[in-house]
Amino acid sequence: MSRVLAIARNTVREVVRERMVLVLAIFGVALVAASQVFSPLAMGEGRKIVTDFGLAGSTVLATMLTIFLGSSLLHKELDRRTIYAVMAKPIRRADFLLGKFAGLWATTALLLAGMTGIVLAVVTISYHETPWVVLGALVLTLAELAVVTAIVIFFSAFTTPALTAFFTVATVVAGHFAEDLHYFGGQGGSAAVAGITEAIYWALPHLALFNARGLVAHGIAVEPERLLFALAYGALYATASLIAAGAIFERREFR
């Protein structure tokens, strides 16, 4: 376990020392603060707009950062051959991937938590009321980020950074519309199409499950059952993705 933590800590250091992260963090803070601009147009719905816009912006930014950094994380190690010296140490390849996953997730989770904190602060200062229900949405989004991080690690275990980014974006977008895909697949009439869409539906991450931003913007708390179910699903999906990534990476040749 200490080896996984060592890799994770090193990944956090690596990611945090990238200028891009700082730029995106500043952009995120500015985005959340800018949500204030729209509140006068919202005809009494300012609090909802600020919360909704702030949370959605933070999620998009954290997801983009995960995909952007994650797609090149492994490739950079292989390209610069920093991985050679590391993998000659008594560490399993799966532990290396797990460390990379943990490091990347920890970094983006910190960024997301920070931006959510700013949303809370902005709402509290402007409307003299702290929308604690936002924390339920934060927990769900953290679980969603874990799933996205595991997906990006899975693709990066066997393909190039550009393809990793492309496949991950495609999976994330399709994952948000998994229910629609399932519905339309069942409407076609063809058994083959219905079978294929059914298989894709189960393979895709059901990311809509993690989206409670609209709900909390209206001041409604996330039910504990939904929270627990989503967390269990997220843990299962991320674990399965990481196991698959580990199995592929175990066979990978370092040339």
Next chain:
Amino acid sequence: MKHYRPIANVRIGADRRGGLREAEPLAILALDSLTKVYRDPMTLKPFTAVDEVTLTLQRGEVFGLLGPNGAGKTTTIKMILGLANPTSGQALLDGRDPRDPEARRRLGYLPENPCFYDHLTPTEYLDFVGELFGIEPGARRSRAGVLLDRLGLAAHAKKPLRKFSKGMTQRLGLAQALLNRPTLLVLDEPMSGLDPIGRAEVKQLLREERAAGTTVLLSSHVLAETEAICDRVGIMNAGRLIEVGSVPGLLSSGVREWEIAVERLPERLATEFRGEGHRVDAVGSRWIVRVTEGPALQDILGRLCRDSVFVHAVEPRRQTLEEHFVRALAGDERAPS
């Protein structure tokens, strides 16, 4: 996750009658018909990078793996470390499969043209490496300090690695390879990027490691320096290990000629020696007579003494490892495959 069965540190074999033979210590590194075939991703045409390499390293020896570019040295090393999987044959580190992390616990490795994390300082990097080896924080800090000092990096301990020169990176590479007090040290081109002082320091360090009982496998192009350090060398060409032996053994055909340096060689003797087929050259105020056979050397020395010619020195000229290497490669390329 794949699990590897550890093998005991001794090999106990059965004799022909089914009884047990005396236990013998396992070689620290054993390669058995190690082969690696790559396929071109476009044409799928096979390319044999390493071809049936069989080799055993005994504890405490320094072994040099020599060969031109593309000979298969680095691929062999990658299979030894578990970074590449053999197509056939096997590599065993102290009796274990190198893909088993436990097999790499007492292994030190310096990659060719090493590259480390730019965002770290040497102290941070060595701390990271120590953590991967599971060394306690206090012990790894003190070991890192000793190694940074020993490799002349103590003054740069807090400098980001992105500002390191090639030579400094090479020194850090050696430091991280030595951090866990390895029993087997695998060095891929350890002299690369080092200035003459750095090379001398590395040679000294390798001598110290050998004295401490560490087994060293190094690949190198710098043959003159390899000759000075290695107990045995293996020459690779086109993926095959074409020759293995001790350095004195390989060069035993050895003395190619003797150089006799004399003061004021009489013209009569110079003419006689030339007439007998020996080379005689004037070098400054001295003369050099080159003799290729032992009996002729005895004869010439006798004649010089009789004529009261002052002999400054008699020096045997041996074949260098470089000359042997070039000859071995030329022989291998002429041989039918």
